[in-house]
Every structure is written in structure tokens, then in C-alpha cells.
Amino acid sequence: MSSRDGPSFSGHLHLKASTIARGHTILAYAAFTVTLAFGLALHYKKIVKNGVAGYPEEWFPSVSATIGDWYPERSIFQILIALTSGPRLALVSLLYFVQRSKDSSLPTVVFVCGIIRTLTCGGWVYITSSDDHDIHDIFMISYIVLNLPWMIGGIYSTSKTCSSVRRKRTIIASAFFLSIGPLVYFFIQHKVHRIPGAYTHYSFFEWGLIFLDVLYDACAEEEFRLNDLHVTVGDSSNGKGSKTIHVGNSPTRYKKSDARVAAAKVEPPNPESWKAIVARIRPYTCFTSDLYLSYIFWSIFTSLIPTLFYFSVWELAIAGSELALFSTLSPIWLSIPPFLEWVRTRGGQTTMQLLSFVGIAAYAFESPLHRLFLVAFATSAAMIPQVVKWSNDPSYQSIITGLGLILASLSKHCNHSNNPVWPIVDKRSGGYNKEGLALGLLALYEFYSRPADELPRNQSDKHDSTSPTVHWLVGALPLGSLIFITHCLLADPSTLISWSWTGYANGRPRGPLPHLHGSLTLLCCSFGLLVALQAMRSSKVHLLSNPLWFAFGSASSYTMYTFRNWHGYLGGLGLALFIMGSFPVVLHNASLTRAAFKTSFTAMVVYCLLALADVWTVAYAFVPGGVYLRERTDLVLMAEMACLSLAFDWPALNRVSRPASISSTVASCARTTFALISITSILATLYRLPSSPPQPFRPGPRILRAGIWTIHFGIDNEGRDSQRRVLNLIRDMELDVVGLLETDLHRTVYGNRDLTRVIIEDMGYNVDLGPGPNSHTWGAVLLSKFPIINSTHHLLPSPHGELAPAIEAVLDVYGTAVTVVVSHNGQEEDPLDRELQSIELARIMSEAYPRPVIYLGYVVTRPHAPRPNPYQILVEDGNVHDVDQDDYDRWCEYILYRGLYRTSYARVSRSTVTDTELQIAQFVLPKHNTGVTNDTQEARYIRSGKEGLPPEHWFPMAYYGNQQHGGANGHFYHVFNTPLYYAIPEDAEI
Structure with missing residues (x-):
């Protein structure tokens, strides 16, 4: 071969990347199946026994008992899984090489999660349940949770040219996550309720997760083969005998220049490169700041009514403090043109958001009345820049606003149902007010100092005589209803559970428990917003404005109201998915009106009326006219859905405008946030899971x-x-x-x-x-x-x-x-x-x-x-x-x-x-x-x-x-x- 054709490959080792993936699959399956075979043959009755029961009630072993309790099974498994670690790390790295993209950070997130996932695998493999049960469980749970970003992120990172791989990964990942529900259920039946035989059922799902986990990673073999990926190891061309590894799509594409690049020394960064790095990470910083400011908005907004209702409860009548609710009507000030123009500026929005932070600082005041004044003022200040943001860039803000609500709900799930920055909590009652305020100031500083091209565009400035518009009332009613139903049902993940709860039967709860199943609400909210995100990215957002989507939401609302226990809760989950998925449609619909102040003001009037009607259904004995809404939550739900219906594309409305798409960077950040929220919610639930059933204080003397x-x-x-x-x-x-x-x-x-x-x-x-x-x-x-x-x-x-x-x-x-x-x-x-x-x-x-x-x-x-x-x-x-x-x-x-x-x-x-x-x-x-x-x-x-x-x-x-x-x-x-x-x-x- 001539030098023009490149160096000879006689001194190089070529290896197909698909072979590495296949080796990983074989070794992983061998580690578990061989160990299971030895365990069943040598220590059957010992590995099926647990702290509740033994054979014959329990007749199939768990993964932990099989791989870690007895010799020689434990040694066989650890040796085989150690041999698997090399191909596993190589597989994770090669997947990153194939999937990396300059337009998305998601492959990087998947790569990092893959590495950590591998390390946590070593944790539960080499620290068995008999060594340290808690540490073993922590690593095991962390491994399962990390599969969320690993699998979901891997699906979205798979190239569209590998459609068969994406389809297989989707099916396997769906089966994996669906198996977690019964896995947790049977674990609770075993651990908390101590039911004999429950651990055997748990074990089947545990082994199923192992099988699906390895099968998911096995899909990499096909992806490597479709990309014709090879690994080449050989001498570098620098003449010093050093070795280099080349990863490429084909060994024939290996050139001298590749070797020189591989062997070149990294130049120290110059100032220009640092600026480039800062410019590259700035969009992610902007997203993070906007998300936290949205969290602060929802925290202030949801703290207003509990703060004012303190006085109503003591009076058991209208006390006058209810007037503070109307601080949410502050968008009326946007009817003043100079004020509207000022609020649209960066300085105006920064000032108003800074003023709203007094709602977080109000915790420091001892007087309930002083706190009420500050929170009412903060809510008034927070509403003004928020509605301007909704009007400026409804597509982006629909994702940010929805994520902020989910983040606020998650913070309550992790903090015993209290938002840690509310003014009604302090350090003694689980508050993190100072920390929340400090982070808010940092986020606000980032917003104020960010480059102009990173600011949301002004959507309202683009309206002209030919732009599609809607009547301000048609934009206002759905927006007000969306804000209220989100606040009423989704501000805490266990609210939907409380709607369906009916108690116990035969020693077991009839439906979901708030502290155990609240994370399902968060997962469903995240999935609903993810559906909206994908619809905007794929130009299929018209599906979310279709009347059939509204019919799904209405049916879910009816199911939630009519049924109880798991059926009612499933209806609530469907409603959560519908509401979060409708954010882009409703905000876009409201932004098409020419009178932003009139739309937002009317929307908040609708919110206030629905909030009062919701209170009247139970407080009818203490309010004027309460008899007309006594126990009529059905009427309130019907009013909510009727108002919301105007945002959808009914034939008579003849709308053609759709929410704009969002950038790949925002989409990538949003997906990462969904994954992190899901992981955190599940970890919080598992962390709170009782390790043993409740015990009376004095069991001896009865x-x-x-x-x-x-x-x-x-x-x-x-x-x-x-x-x-x-x-x-x-x-x-x-x-x-x-x-x-x-x-x-x-x-x-x-x-x-x-x-x-x-x-x-x-x-x-x-x-x-x-x-x-x-x-x-x-x-x-x-x-x-x-x-x-x-x-x-x-x-x-x-x-x-x-x-x-x-x-x-x-x-x-x-x-x-x-x-x-x-x-x-x-x-x-x-x-x-x-x-x-x-x-x-x-x-x-x-x-x-x-x-x-x-x-x-x-x-x-x-x-x-x-x-x-x-x-x-x-x-x-x-x-x-x-x-x-x-x-x-x-x-x-x-x-x-x-x-x-x-x-x-x-x-x-x-x-x-x-x-x-x-x-x-x-x-x-x-x-x-x-x-x-x-x-x-x-x-x-x-x-x-x-x-x-x-x-x-x-x-x-x-x-x-x-x-x-x-x-x-x-x-x-x-x-x-x-x-x-x-x-x-x-x-x-x-």
C-alpha cells in the first residue's frame, strides 16, 4: 500500500464496536444466570427465606439473596460482573461518541449518568445486603433511578437514522418502568405489611428489571453496527513508539492527520476560548435562572391565600383579609402605556421581580398581619412581570411556568408538604427561607446581566393588521381557569390522592397513600409537559389544541370527581397530564389578543371567582350566599372546564395560528429537568419509605x-x-x-x-x-x-x-x-x-x-x-x-x-x-x-x-x-x- 493511501494497518488491531456490546450482553447475562443456577442447586431454601417467611410461602429468591448471601455464588457473580465492567464502560463511552451533538447537551447528561450508573452497580454488587443492608439498598435504588435519564435520554439521543433501535429501546424502557410499580407495591406488602409470599412476587419483578436492563444495553450492538463503528488500536505516527486509540466509522478512513491530531498536545486556553465557553454555557444558565424565578413566582403566588385565610379561620366569617386576594389583579396597571413600556424593559422586569422577593423575606416578621401585607404586595409585584413574560414568548414560558409549578410541588413533596420558602414556615418548621432568597437574588442577577440575544422576544410587538388575533375574553377565560385548576389540584402531589382516598379494607389501603404514591403525580405532570414539549418540537402542537384532547381532559375530570380509590386517582393523573400538556395552547391563545392588560386582568378575575367559589362549597355556613354553592364542587369543576374549552380549535373558531417551536437547547434543558425531577421525586419517596411497620410504644403490658x-x-x-x-x-x-x-x-x-x-x-x-x-x-x-x-x-x-x-x-x-x-x-x-x-x-x-x-x-x-x-x-x-x-x-x-x-x-x-x-x-x-x-x-x-x-x-x-x-x-x-x-x-x- 502506498503512502498516499495512508499507513499500513498490519500493526493495528481493529475491533468492531458491536462486538464489545455483544460481549457485555453475554457477560452480564452469564453473571446472573450462572449465579442463579448455582444458588438454586446449592442453597435453595436458604436463599428463598427472608425476614417474614421461608419455603414454601416464599419459593423464588431475590436478586440480592442470590448474588450476595452464600459461597460460592457470591464469588462467581463478583468475578463475572468484574469482567463485565470493562465492556460496560467502553459501551457507555462509545454510545457517547455516536450520539454526541453540538446542538444538544442531552448525550453528555446520558454519558455522565451512564458512568455513575456503572459505579452504583459496583456498589450493590460488592456491598451485599448481608454486609450492610442500608448501603446495599441505597446503591440499588440509585441504580434503578439513574435508569430514568439513562434510558429516556438514550432514546431521545438515538439518531433518527436508527429508527429500529429507538423503537426497541422505547419498548424495553416502557416495560422497565412499568415493572417498577408492582415492584414497589410488593416490596411494601413484604416490608411494611409483612405478608408471606409477597417477596416472591417482588423477586419476579426484580429479576425482570435485571433482564430488561441488560436487554436495553444490548440495543447498542445494533446501533454500533448501523453506524459501522470500529475501534482501532496501534502505534502513533510520531515515531516515539507511543500508542493511540482511534474510534471511527471505518478503518479505511484512518489518516495520518488523525494520528497527528490524536497525539497533539492540548494548547492552553486563551481568553477568546474562555469567552466561547461562557457563551456556550450561557443558554443553560439562562434556563436555570428562569426556572428558579418561575419557582419563586409560584411559591409567592400559592402562599397568598393561606396567609390571608389565617384571619378568616379565627373569625369563622369574612374578616376583611379576603380583600388581599385581589392583589392578583395587579395586571390592571398594564393599562397605563408608560408603565407597560417600562415593565417590558429588562430593568422594569428586574425591579418588579426584586420587589416580589419581599414575599419570601416576609417570614422574618412575627406579626401575621405584617406578613399578609408583604405577601399581598409581593403577589401584586410578581404578577406584572409574569404576565408580560407570558405575552412576550408564550411557547418558552409555557415550559418554564409549568416546570416552575412542578418544582414547587416537588419541594413540598420533599419537605413534608410545606414549600420551604413560604412565609408561614421558618427554620423551626422546615423552612429554608434564607437559602431560597439567596438563590433568587443570584437568578435575578443572571437575568439582569444576560446578553440581549438571550432575552425572550417580544411577541406582542409582532402583531400587525394581518396577524391572527382572538378576542380578549376568549384568551382570558382559559388562562384564568388554567391558573386556578393548576393551583387547586397540582400545587401539591398528594392533593389528587386526597380526592380519591376512602380508607382501608382487609388490612390494606384501598387506594394510593400520599407519602408513598405522591411521586406518581409529579411523574405524570412531567410527562404531560414533556408531551407538550415534543409536540412543539415536532410541529404537532395542533394535536394538543384538538377538541379530542379537551375531551380526554373532561373525561379525566369526570373520572376524578365520580370515582374513588385507584380509579379516581387515575382520573386525576389523566387530568394532570391534560392540564400540563395544555400550557402552550392556553398561553399562546392568550398572547394573540391585542389588549394584554385586559386579557391578563380578566384572567385573574376568573381565577379569583373560581377560588372564592371553591371555598364557598365548604364554607357555606359562614359566608353570604353560601347555600347556592353548598357541596357543589361539581359546578366549580364544570365552570373550570367550560372556561378552558375556549382555548381549543373548535370548528366555529376557525383558528390557524399555532404555538411557535422552541430551540433545541431549551428542549434539551427541559428534558434534563424532567429527568431530574422524576429521579428526585422517586428518591424522596424511597427515602421516606418506612423500614419496618409501626410499633406501639408499650407492647408488653398491652x-x-x-x-x-x-x-x-x-x-x-x-x-x-x-x-x-x-x-x-x-x-x-x-x-x-x-x-x-x-x-x-x-x-x-x-x-x-x-x-x-x-x-x-x-x-x-x-x-x-x-x-x-x-x-x-x-x-x-x-x-x-x-x-x-x-x-x-x-x-x-x-x-x-x-x-x-x-x-x-x-x-x-x-x-x-x-x-x-x-x-x-x-x-x-x-x-x-x-x-x-x-x-x-x-x-x-x-x-x-x-x-x-x-x-x-x-x-x-x-x-x-x-x-x-x-x-x-x-x-x-x-x-x-x-x-x-x-x-x-x-x-x-x-x-x-x-x-x-x-x-x-x-x-x-x-x-x-x-x-x-x-x-x-x-x-x-x-x-x-x-x-x-x-x-x-x-x-x-x-x-x-x-x-x-x-x-x-x-x-x-x-x-x-x-x-x-x-x-x-x-x-x-x-x-x-x-x-x-x-x-x-x-x-x-x-
């Missing part, structure tokens, strides 16, 4: 401590979130069963929060949330350290006043079925309601006979009050005893019981947590299969000092004291200034 507390919607007397203060007192009192009232916070007025999250995640309780927002009550919650066998939600008769909720639950208390009833009755203004509600509660307790009963409720009656007052009805007709009939100083909260030995009763002052005390009682269960031997009044009232009972019966000593001295965290035993103790009759069988 003691049960119960309490009832009306916690005033989770807002303390200073207007701060009270979750952690509630947790502290429940933990100190070591309550096994707790009834919490006024807890339905999945509404805009309460911030779409879940008051149970911090308690059940930090302390370990089974939870029944009670009737949800679509049941129009103020809410009731049952927390139990004991398994909940069955639970039923009741809406008590309420012909005149507020609708009263009740939870009837059967608990497995040390092997004995005990009925616990938690209820919140109506107020004294409606005596007929209270009478009918008491009759229904008495029926529930009476029909539970002879099963032991504990009643924890808010009744509004004097002790011993005769009929038709509730007290006599509940005690006599319900066949129960008062916890202490000599306590005449009660009005709202009552504890009643039957079939148990009561040993103590105490009343704990509320401090500044709420407006109602915590009442607690302690019971001892009779011996299994026996009942109370002596139920006379004399036997029940053998009073004793605490010294007359063993120490495990004593309530905490730290809470003795008074308001001036003693107590703990502002709480102390009051009324009696001590817990009351009762001796157990001598003939009791316990």
Missing part, C-alpha cells in the same frame, strides 16, 4: 394511649405552620392512637398541605386521612401505631350547618379488634344537626358491640346534658362510658370508651399551637378472648395516685407546672394540674 386534638388547620396562633409542634407533643405523650380534627388542608386556602406527613414519616404511624376535599368537610384524621384492618368514612347528617366527618376504624390492637371512632360534629348554632349527628355516632358505636370501642371526638355539649343534646345520646345510645364523668369543665372534646380498662386521663394545655387542648387517655386491654370482668361504676372509678400503678402507666413528668413555671414547650397538665390515675380492679384479667 397499653394503648389515645388522644384527641383539634389542630385548627395546621396554623398556630402566630400564623405559622404547626406540624412539628404537633409532632413534638404527640411524641412526648407517646400516643398510640390519635384523632386529629380540622385537618382537610388540600385546598388553596390552606396551601394544599398534608398535616400527617411529618408525623407519619418521622414517627411511623398508619394513617387514615378521612373524607377528602370533595366531601366538603373540615376534615378528620386517624393516626395509629396499630394495623388498621378496616375503616369507613361517614358524612354525618347535616341538613342545616356544616357537613360533619367521621372515621370508623377497626384496629388490630395486640391481636384484639378494637373500634375507634373519630368525628367532628357541627356547631351549637345548628342543634338539629348536632342531634342527628349524635344519633348516627351512637348507632355506629352500639353496632360495634361487643367489640371494644374508643371514641375521640369534637361534640360541642356540656357533660351530662340531657337530650336532645349530644352527651346523653352518645353515652346511653352508644353504650359507652365517659372517660371521666366528674370532669364538668369540658365543652368540645370528649373521649368515650367501652370494653377496656382506663388507667389514666389528662388534659394538656394547647400553648400557642391551636385554640383547643389535647385530651389523652390510657387504656389496658383485657386478656385475649376475655372482656372486662367488672364494668360497674365503682370498679371504673377506683382512683389512685401514679405511684399505685407501674411506671409504664405514668404520663411524662416534664409536663407538670403551669403557665408561668414548668411544663414543656408551653404545654402543661391543666384543669386538674396532673393526670388522673385509676386503679385496675383486682379481678381484672389482663
Whole structure:
């Protein structure tokens, strides 16, 4: 071969890249199958056994038990998987070589995730569950989660010329992710509910994930072959005997110049190259800043109504603070031309956004009224630049605004349902206000200093006499409805779950649990926005403005409202997908109007009207005209969807304009953000997953401590979130069963929060949330350290006043079925309601006979009050005893019981947590299969000092004291200034 034809390849080694991929597949499958074969042959019964059951209930081993528990399986697997590591790293690198693009950073993200994924694989392989169970699980979970960006990013990075590879990867990845759902379900059944045989079902899905994981990577073989990719190793041409590796599409294309380039030294960067680097990363910095500023906007916007409603709750009527809601109408100022022109400038938008940051800084003020003024001002300031952005570049802003909402929802999912930068939280209640404000200032500085070509274009300036336009009302109604329904249903990932929740049956939840399945809402929201992104990128956005898309949203809304449990939640997920997918269409539709201020102002009027109507459906007893919207959430939903329908391409509207496409850089950043949000949401869920089922505080002596507390919607007397203060007192009192009232916070007025999250995640309780927002009550919650066998939600008769909720639950208390009833009755203004509600509660307790009963409720009656007052009805007709009939100083909260030995009763002052005390009682269960031997009044009232009972019966000593001295965290035993103790009759069988 002549020199003109290039160097001879006689001294070079040529290797097809597809061979590397095939070697990886063979080694990976061999590592698992050979190890499984040895395990089944040598240690079958040992590897199928777990902490719950063994053979024959469990009959197939998990991956972890197979590869890590016994010799020689463990050694065989580790040797084979070590041989796999080289081809695996080579495969990841070669995929990056094939897929890299100057127009997208996604292949780089996929490459980095692939490397980290390989390292985490080594983590769970070489640190087995028998070595360190927690570390093994962390690496395993991280590996599975990293498959999200690895697989999804790999699909989008695959060249369109390799359509068959993309199709195969899509099918395999879909099967992989669909398998995660049942995998987690059976893991929870095994780990939390400890059901024999569940781990075998879990193992099948675990092995399925392994098979699909390797199969996905095997697709690289075809991609390398289609790209004719080779790896060449040989001497370089520099004459010094050094070696070089060349990766190319064919060995015949290898030239001398390639070797010289490969061997050349890297020149030190010059100033011009640094400028080029900065210019290249600037679009990503801009996207990140815009995303965080969108997060700040949603954080301020969603904090307004909870801040103002604090005053309405205390007044139980219109208090005047509701006028702060109209601060959202600030776009009216855009009707002033000089102001509009100024706000369109970079300086104007920066100034208004900087002013809005006072809503984040408001946390530092102690007065609720001062915080309200600041948040209202901040909301007013934040709305103005936001609507200008929507008008300037609706396509880009639809993605940024949607992602900002999802990010705000994710922050609540990770922070016990509280947004960490809200003014109602501070450092004591899980706030990160200073950090959030600092990041906001950095993002705002980036916005102010960015080059002019990186700023959003002014869409409104492009309107001329020939541009398509829509009537301002047609643009305003969908926009206002979109903002409200997003705020109402998607501001917290567990809100949709609360709409569908109905309790337990046969020891299992009937539907999704907020702390376990909330991440599904985030995944669905992300997928909906991803659908919109892909539609804009592929010029198929007209599909999202098609009436059929609206029909899908309407059907999902109907399903969510009509059905319960998983069916209702699936309808909610469909609605979430529809809403997020409709962002580009609605914002583009609103931007086509010639009067931006009129459109945005009217949209916010629509938002305010829908927000008030939503409150009126449950607060009808305290507002004028409430009777017309009483329990009519269906009308509010219908109004939302009717307004939203105007954004779609109905034949009569004859629209031709579509949302503009967005750049590949923005699309790449958005996809990366989707992946990161998905990963974080799943990791947060898995991090909070309980490692063991809840355990009672005193299992030995069969003691049960119960309490009832009306916690005033989770807002303390200073207007701060009270979750952690509630947790502290429940933990100190070591309550096994707790009834919490006024807890339905999945509404805009309460911030779409879940008051149970911090308690059940930090302390370990089974939870029944009670009737949800679509049941129009103020809410009731049952927390139990004991398994909940069955639970039923009741809406008590309420012909005149507020609708009263009740939870009837059967608990497995040390092997004995005990009925616990938690209820919140109506107020004294409606005596007929209270009478009918008491009759229904008495029926529930009476029909539970002879099963032991504990009643924890808010009744509004004097002790011993005769009929038709509730007290006599509940005690006599319900066949129960008062916890202490000599306590005449009660009005709202009552504890009643039957079939148990009561040993103590105490009343704990509320401090500044709420407006109602915590009442607690302690019971001892009779011996299994026996009942109370002596139920006379004399036997029940053998009073004793605490010294007359063993120490495990004593309530905490730290809470003795008074308001001036003693107590703990502002709480102390009051009324009696001590817990009351009762001796157990001598003939009791316990």
C-alpha cells in the first residue's frame, strides 16, 4: 500500500464496536444466570427465606439473596460482573461518541449518568445486603433511578437514522418502568405489611428489571453496527513508539492527520476560548435562572391565600383579609402605556421581580398581619412581570411556568408538604427561607446581566393588521381557569390522592397513600409537559389544541370527581397530564389578543371567582350566599372546564395560528429537568419509605394511649405552620392512637398541605386521612401505631350547618379488634344537626358491640346534658362510658370508651399551637378472648395516685407546672394540674 493511501494497518488491531456490546450482553447475562443456577442447586431454601417467611410461602429468591448471601455464588457473580465492567464502560463511552451533538447537551447528561450508573452497580454488587443492608439498598435504588435519564435520554439521543433501535429501546424502557410499580407495591406488602409470599412476587419483578436492563444495553450492538463503528488500536505516527486509540466509522478512513491530531498536545486556553465557553454555557444558565424565578413566582403566588385565610379561620366569617386576594389583579396597571413600556424593559422586569422577593423575606416578621401585607404586595409585584413574560414568548414560558409549578410541588413533596420558602414556615418548621432568597437574588442577577440575544422576544410587538388575533375574553377565560385548576389540584402531589382516598379494607389501603404514591403525580405532570414539549418540537402542537384532547381532559375530570380509590386517582393523573400538556395552547391563545392588560386582568378575575367559589362549597355556613354553592364542587369543576374549552380549535373558531417551536437547547434543558425531577421525586419517596411497620410504644403490658386534638388547620396562633409542634407533643405523650380534627388542608386556602406527613414519616404511624376535599368537610384524621384492618368514612347528617366527618376504624390492637371512632360534629348554632349527628355516632358505636370501642371526638355539649343534646345520646345510645364523668369543665372534646380498662386521663394545655387542648387517655386491654370482668361504676372509678400503678402507666413528668413555671414547650397538665390515675380492679384479667 502506498503512502498516499495512508499507513499500513498490519500493526493495528481493529475491533468492531458491536462486538464489545455483544460481549457485555453475554457477560452480564452469564453473571446472573450462572449465579442463579448455582444458588438454586446449592442453597435453595436458604436463599428463598427472608425476614417474614421461608419455603414454601416464599419459593423464588431475590436478586440480592442470590448474588450476595452464600459461597460460592457470591464469588462467581463478583468475578463475572468484574469482567463485565470493562465492556460496560467502553459501551457507555462509545454510545457517547455516536450520539454526541453540538446542538444538544442531552448525550453528555446520558454519558455522565451512564458512568455513575456503572459505579452504583459496583456498589450493590460488592456491598451485599448481608454486609450492610442500608448501603446495599441505597446503591440499588440509585441504580434503578439513574435508569430514568439513562434510558429516556438514550432514546431521545438515538439518531433518527436508527429508527429500529429507538423503537426497541422505547419498548424495553416502557416495560422497565412499568415493572417498577408492582415492584414497589410488593416490596411494601413484604416490608411494611409483612405478608408471606409477597417477596416472591417482588423477586419476579426484580429479576425482570435485571433482564430488561441488560436487554436495553444490548440495543447498542445494533446501533454500533448501523453506524459501522470500529475501534482501532496501534502505534502513533510520531515515531516515539507511543500508542493511540482511534474510534471511527471505518478503518479505511484512518489518516495520518488523525494520528497527528490524536497525539497533539492540548494548547492552553486563551481568553477568546474562555469567552466561547461562557457563551456556550450561557443558554443553560439562562434556563436555570428562569426556572428558579418561575419557582419563586409560584411559591409567592400559592402562599397568598393561606396567609390571608389565617384571619378568616379565627373569625369563622369574612374578616376583611379576603380583600388581599385581589392583589392578583395587579395586571390592571398594564393599562397605563408608560408603565407597560417600562415593565417590558429588562430593568422594569428586574425591579418588579426584586420587589416580589419581599414575599419570601416576609417570614422574618412575627406579626401575621405584617406578613399578609408583604405577601399581598409581593403577589401584586410578581404578577406584572409574569404576565408580560407570558405575552412576550408564550411557547418558552409555557415550559418554564409549568416546570416552575412542578418544582414547587416537588419541594413540598420533599419537605413534608410545606414549600420551604413560604412565609408561614421558618427554620423551626422546615423552612429554608434564607437559602431560597439567596438563590433568587443570584437568578435575578443572571437575568439582569444576560446578553440581549438571550432575552425572550417580544411577541406582542409582532402583531400587525394581518396577524391572527382572538378576542380578549376568549384568551382570558382559559388562562384564568388554567391558573386556578393548576393551583387547586397540582400545587401539591398528594392533593389528587386526597380526592380519591376512602380508607382501608382487609388490612390494606384501598387506594394510593400520599407519602408513598405522591411521586406518581409529579411523574405524570412531567410527562404531560414533556408531551407538550415534543409536540412543539415536532410541529404537532395542533394535536394538543384538538377538541379530542379537551375531551380526554373532561373525561379525566369526570373520572376524578365520580370515582374513588385507584380509579379516581387515575382520573386525576389523566387530568394532570391534560392540564400540563395544555400550557402552550392556553398561553399562546392568550398572547394573540391585542389588549394584554385586559386579557391578563380578566384572567385573574376568573381565577379569583373560581377560588372564592371553591371555598364557598365548604364554607357555606359562614359566608353570604353560601347555600347556592353548598357541596357543589361539581359546578366549580364544570365552570373550570367550560372556561378552558375556549382555548381549543373548535370548528366555529376557525383558528390557524399555532404555538411557535422552541430551540433545541431549551428542549434539551427541559428534558434534563424532567429527568431530574422524576429521579428526585422517586428518591424522596424511597427515602421516606418506612423500614419496618409501626410499633406501639408499650407492647408488653398491652397499653394503648389515645388522644384527641383539634389542630385548627395546621396554623398556630402566630400564623405559622404547626406540624412539628404537633409532632413534638404527640411524641412526648407517646400516643398510640390519635384523632386529629380540622385537618382537610388540600385546598388553596390552606396551601394544599398534608398535616400527617411529618408525623407519619418521622414517627411511623398508619394513617387514615378521612373524607377528602370533595366531601366538603373540615376534615378528620386517624393516626395509629396499630394495623388498621378496616375503616369507613361517614358524612354525618347535616341538613342545616356544616357537613360533619367521621372515621370508623377497626384496629388490630395486640391481636384484639378494637373500634375507634373519630368525628367532628357541627356547631351549637345548628342543634338539629348536632342531634342527628349524635344519633348516627351512637348507632355506629352500639353496632360495634361487643367489640371494644374508643371514641375521640369534637361534640360541642356540656357533660351530662340531657337530650336532645349530644352527651346523653352518645353515652346511653352508644353504650359507652365517659372517660371521666366528674370532669364538668369540658365543652368540645370528649373521649368515650367501652370494653377496656382506663388507667389514666389528662388534659394538656394547647400553648400557642391551636385554640383547643389535647385530651389523652390510657387504656389496658383485657386478656385475649376475655372482656372486662367488672364494668360497674365503682370498679371504673377506683382512683389512685401514679405511684399505685407501674411506671409504664405514668404520663411524662416534664409536663407538670403551669403557665408561668414548668411544663414543656408551653404545654402543661391543666384543669386538674396532673393526670388522673385509676386503679385496675383486682379481678381484672389482663
